[in-house]
Amino acid sequence: MLEKKIPLVSVVVPNYNYARYLRARIDSILNQTFTDFELILLDDLSTDESLSVFEQYKTNEHVSHIVVNEKNSGTPFKQWMKGISLARGKYVWIAEADDLAEPDFLLRCVNLAEQHKDFSFCYVGSLLIDSKGDITRGRDVNKWGRREKNRESYFDGKSFAIHNLYWRNYVLNASGVLFRREYALNLEDSGFMDMRYCGDWLFWFLMSMQGGVGEIYCNLNYFRQHTAKVTVSSAVSGGGIKEGLYVVHRMEQILDSLGSYKKHLRRGRFYRGIKRSSVSFERKQELFEELFKILGGTVSDYRLERMNQILRIFNPMLLTPKRDRL
Template structure:
């Protein structure tokens, strides 16, 4: 018997209690103009009507499997890896259950991916939407500037890691990304799986170390904002800062050629973030101690970062995250 041909793309929809968004999300995948994909549905023990929605689609020819956990995983990134291990495609799209996409998302991203042999991942622009699906105006989350004059760009992965991801996670939403499955399988034991909020930042960094990174200067993804998101709770607890320190520590080990001035600016940005947070004074002091222990950051780095912010107005060549960004 002839083996069934593998799909070029595996689309993973990991879900936890997003029944109200699931139907629209699944339809936005099934309505893609590019159709050579399988659809993997994952549920992390939802307590709402999510399984009823999934049940409506389980017999769709694109759906290759529906997996419902017996116990909650406690981490969205464990679900990512579960889907990656189930996937059969050359490329993977993690289409988060509460987000949406333009119908040509796969057509555009797969087209870019197929043009580059060393492709690791590419990401498209995002628009923020509220809980009702309305576009949140005046939120330029992409911050492309003049870059958007081009249709797309492609970068050396290590350069992208050093000049973009070191400063912050510019890949703001997994739903806007297509990535190579084989490179992701190399991260099956990565620490990103054990994180709650910065695992994606570490994941994209470790993917970039393996190949090239593409950018599509068009809004093809709709990133939903609501209070139920894990990132909201983790920001309020300080967990996102703790995990961020760990991610940057790993980056500095993998990118030994980073200049000391750049590293001090990064530490100063962490200090500023802690200082200006709404966390309790006790929590702030704990985070300042962690900053010192993990990265060696001190108040002197904060003062340097503040001075750098002042000098950038006077000197158009002084280093800033925006100017360093590819």
């Protein structure tokens, strides 16, 4: 086990039935060029061979904890907080069990973090991989547009929330993020652990309210896509839309400079998302009712959002999420 020296970084691997990916994941952590870290392995009562994989690493000098739940937590975010509570490092990396990282992920993130006294979190670019580990080609999942690759940006946290997170969760995957443990500990009673789908969106928003946010425009994280992902369940059930309504409502309670036009556009985007979702007609009606109850959104907001999409072609100053993004 690791000596009592306090590491700069705590790496938390929350796992549930990902034995088939675990060795590759843990090896991608142990192969980091930055080595001042402890490794915390968490299992949410897996029914596969996960524990036997963990057992193979128990004598590694970086491993400080191997913790197995007596009962399944029911949500990944409770495992996040368990890892954060066990962590001793100044910074935490939630390295999801089915993802992978480039060897210089930690080095790039720590270097950025140590440059800013108010640092809350930073995140890197991600590439999607399939169940075999092959890169999925196609859309720009990072939504970087024409940003110069391999450089870095650092933003005031509140501005990042207003211009970026309000529209969507641009922090694609927790595995691509390094964050300050001290700030994360403040969020234990924030409600993010009660969510199943959008707890990360709420978490990053509340983290941004405490300090600065960095972006590293380099693909250093590999985000695995497969049918067991929570995001797949979210799309099928519509649960992500419902939780997203609560996250945006929470933002509007805290942020004081959003503007009414922007809020109407945001409601219109929710309306469009529900309208185009693959859930049943009955479920769509339930979600429309939730939209009205939580945010007051109506079909008029949807029409405004659609008109805005047309007029933006002729008016380069018209507000859109892409133009608003920092």
